[in-house]
Amino acid sequence: MKSPFNQHPEEIFMSIDAIDHMEEAWSLDDNPFPNEAINLENTPYSPTVFDEEVQEFRRKFIRASVHANVGFLWSQGLHADTGFGKTTLMRQISKEINQDLGVDTLTKAGVRENKRVLVAAAYSNLNNLGASGLYPVLFNAVLDLAKEPTPGTKCVLDQARDLIVQGLGTDDPASIVSHLIDSWLNICGTAPPLRRELVDSFADNGAHGVKSVLASVSATARLRNGLHYLDFGLAALSAAGINHLYLMIDQLEDLATTRTITAAKRSREIGRIRDMLEGPPYAGRVHFILTFHNRAAQKLERFWEENRLPRFEISPSNTASVVVLRGLKDDEQVADVLRVYLEEQRNSSVEDELLPFDPGAVTVLREASEGRIGILLKHAREILDFAASQGAPMITEALASQFFGSTNSSELEFGVGDDLGTPNNDIDDLLLHTR
Known part of the structure; x- marks a missing residue:
């Protein structure tokens, strides 16, 4: 089976169900982050962030x-x-x-x-x-x-x-x-x-x-x-x-x-x-x-x-x-924000409360949003949707850097040598988080 990391993103959108991937690979019922950089009533809140x-x-x-x-x-x-x-x-x-x-x-x-x-x-x-x-x-x-x-x-x-x-x-x-x-x-x-x-x-x-x-x-x-x-x-x-x-x-x-x-x-x-x-x-x-x-x-x-x-x-x-x-100053604050939103949509317990974000991706999110929490949440939603559509096992620093460095997701090309997750896996392995 052709690796999703060797496919053009438009092909992957047709072959991978993003919601299924969120549920099975990341234990998320849905994307927990908001569409807009606007606070709505009763949204998740972490008192330790600020x-x-x-x-x-x-x-x-x-x-x-x-x-x-x-x-x-x-x-x-x-x-x-x-x-x-x-x-x-x-x-x-x-x-x-x-x-x-x-x-x-x-x-x-x-x-x-x-x-x-x-x-x-x-x-x-x-x-x-x-x-x-x-x-x-x-x-x-x-x-x-x-x-x-x-x-x-x-x-x-x-x-x-x-x-x-x-x-x-x-x-x-x-x-x-x-x-x-x-x-x-x-x-x-x-x-x-x-x-x-x-x-x-x-x-x-x-x-x-x-x-x-x-x-x-x-x-x-x-x-x-x-x-x-x-x-x-x-x-x-x-x-x-x-x-x-x-x-x-x-x-x-x-x-x-x-x-x-x-x-x-x-x-x-x-x-x-x-x-x-x-x-x-x-x-x-x-x-x-x-x-x-x-x-x-x-x-x-x-x-x-x-x-x-x-x-x-x-x-x-x-x-x-x-x-x-003045915004989020360090990765620990960003991690606290991501964690409290992710918890809202977990369908089972996970060892890593930040799954699917790795530490490097947290840094990239902070820098891309310039510490603005509203923009951070919007960016988190965008990259999580994209990574799920790719069948990525994790949102890595490399994936996040390439995503936010590009103005168009169709420009993103994933080759065998790219460190964007776990390359050369078939889609079943990616969904099951196994090699």
């Missing part, structure tokens, strides 16, 4: 921000500023906080037990800002409070309702409504009354009732009244004794780079952030954590200064407000 940056995030943005209102999560690379894991980090810290209302996060941040307070977090993003604005982002943040942080755990709003019931000694909806409204009046300043349909639904059915109301809100109402929905969220938290909400707002670059957003709109949206930092019920209660990179900074600097917002630049004098992600 352990220093994660701890810095906790200490600067959660522990210290109990006394501050805004922090900036930057990404910065040699040739690009995106794909460094900002979204993943925000989502994971938000989940970590919401599982127990901040107890674990504040403990890891070094807060003594007698100093810990209850906190909550909500992840949202400024994506598609040209068609919406900051207020729909705040609306989505409230929706996030009604979602389980991880499967099988209670969402923030249900935890808040439990605390209210515990404090009142009753789950009577009328008592909950009265307590929530009283709590709002104590913190609201000049803010308008709460939306009664949300208050009643929360008192009757907790997060489930709130989600039902939110699902019926039109896009226009979200655009105009998003702040009113956040008011309800703050009132529910306050009624439960949760006095700090961390708003993890992602994709701030859309405010800077989307061409359809006029200068006037940029100024207005940034002004709304300033307004929330200055007075009740938001000042001291809502803490913004915003993503930043160089392109966004250049576009937003003028508007930021006009609205007298806290400084966002990376500098020694601003280090308390900034955490910078």
Whole structure:
């Protein structure tokens, strides 16, 4: 039988089933890596990959921000500023906080037990800002409070309702409504009354009732009244004794780079952030954590200064407000990322948790992605698909180097002397991992 390593790639695509090869040679049910360099909710996560940056995030943005209102999560690379894991980090810290209302996060941040307070977090993003604005982002943040942080755990709003019931000694909806409204009046300043349909639904059915109301809100109402929905969220938290909400707002670059957003709109949206930092019920209660990179900074600097917002630049004098992600620095970090994704699709135990990647291929992946975790995952998917289609027993350094050195997979030629796996095997041997 003709060796697959002596065939042109187009011939191999016809003769080898890539999924079968993943299952039999690598113990993978499917390619575990994402199609795009974008973090999706509930994707695999390894807390050890950026352990220093994660701890810095906790200490600067959660522990210290109990006394501050805004922090900036930057990404910065040699040739690009995106794909460094900002979204993943925000989502994971938000989940970590919401599982127990901040107890674990504040403990890891070094807060003594007698100093810990209850906190909550909500992840949202400024994506598609040209068609919406900051207020729909705040609306989505409230929706996030009604979602389980991880499967099988209670969402923030249900935890808040439990605390209210515990404090009142009753789950009577009328008592909950009265307590929530009283709590709002104590913190609201000049803010308008709460939306009664949300208050009643929360008192009757907790997060489930709130989600039902939110699902019926039109896009226009979200655009105009998003702040009113956040008011309800703050009132529910306050009624439960949760006095700090961390708003993890992602994709701030859309405010800077989307061409359809006029200068006037940029100024207005940034002004709304300033307004929330200055007075009740938001000042001291809502803490913004915003993503930043160089392109966004250049576009937003003028508007930021006009609205007298806290400084966002990376500098020694601003280090308390900034955490910078600079990417994967070594092969061990890359291996941790690959391992946690591969584990998700294993159909049996394997001796080598990185199978099918050998150590040399890990190095090539890191260099080809320039340490950008989003690009690394995209590259890992591409080369794993290609290697499976070739029937390769391993993804070696030579295979990876040739793959990423070529602009077209059809240019890759595998000869008998090429060190790309195990040459001169027939396809059955390759699938069975035997010679």
